[in-house]
Amino acid sequence: MDRQPSGRVSLEPQKEPFLGPDAPKSRAAAVEPIPKTVRPVTVITPLAQNNGKTFWERVRTLSRPPRRLKFTREGKYYLGITLGVGLAAINTGNNLLYLLLGMLLSLIVVSGVMSDLSLRALTVTRRLPPRAQVGRAHLVEIEVFNHKKRIPSYAIEVEDLRAGQPADKRCFFLKISPSSAQVAAYRRTPARRGRDRHVGFRIATRFPFGLFEKSREVTAEGDLIIYPAVDPVRLPPEREGRRDGGAATAARGGGDETLTLRPMRDGDDRRDIYWKKSTLRDQMVLRERARETRPDVELPLDVIRPSTASDTFAQTFERRVREAASRAVAHVKRGDGAVVTTLLGDRVRGDRNVGADPILRFLALVEPVDEAQVATARAERSARTHPLRTPARSTGGELIPFQKSKPANDDANVKPAAAGKRRDKA
16 A cells, blocks of 8 residues: 655664563563564665765675666567567568567567666665564565656565575565655564674566566665574572562562551652552651562673583574573562573673563673683683773884773862861851
8 A cells, every 4th residue: 555755754773671482471571572662774875875985885886787687587588589570570571570589589679678767766674573583583674665656666575685695585576656655575584693684675567567586776774683483491499588579678679568657748659659548647657668689690601612522512502592581581580580591791681670581682682702812812802891890002113001090079189178178167
């Protein structure tokens, strides 16, 4: 169905916590499943293909033909018949054969012109889902907008190109009216975790006679993080005295337990009114909540590949990642705080409030590190985590240690002013 263009609206993904594929729909321990909202990728036009490229890359792009032409099976038969008629016309000199040859050649010219008009002034947009998971199907939306004022586009086929993977996902648009858009979607089930990199589109058409397939490629980069698969895990029962809200201590916080009651003052949140006591007197009574101190569940993950590792280490590592993801999601669904740690010092935490997305994203991108490169990996992580902690800087071959600069209003400047204030008060 065609729809008239309107102002571009930013469709940002809903940042809802992800608690796993089979999370319950209770208010306290779960959220909605994967939403159907999608996030748009930057709109791509052919004019934006040279951005960020070097000189030789731009030269290769300009030297590449803007259109690619491929014969279909019917087109090969048609070309053979045209060549046969042309040879017969030259050998016999029959005017009727020349007339027939001209008609056949004119159809080829008309096919080329009309197919080129169909491919012109088209803008393609890809909308990726906010999250995807191994073994679970997700939808990718493709929108094609026709900027031509009077000429529609027919039989447009858009092929989504991914780096290092075969192009097997296509969307077909029968007709795109002038100054309007068409939206289609394809379904894909990832087979492995990691970063799925989309590099562009291939736009093709066989309009009008199906004799040739004319296509062009445009650049459209987009990344989709594929979460590892999650299996159902049965956790051991909780210790006695622990409830779903978490254990509380004598400190104010945002837990579910009540710490104390006090009269309500201006600026207090009305959601914390304790109605059982507020109905007995004229003044509202506020409930102060206790802080939750439920300990986090630590899930260690070994990411070091031994020097004597066999060929089955990759499968073993993937099984570890899947088990860590399953246990983390199970703990978050129950209301616990889960922390995934590695021997390199990485720590990622997820709980009932933020969901399991930080943990699943970390596990989707984690890769094993060789035993000989552990020290280098730790140094890089330390430099990335604390970029300002550099031991020394080099100036002309001499190492000069960094010194912490003192603030302008140090103690020497502040004390006299404070003494002056005390004398004024006296």
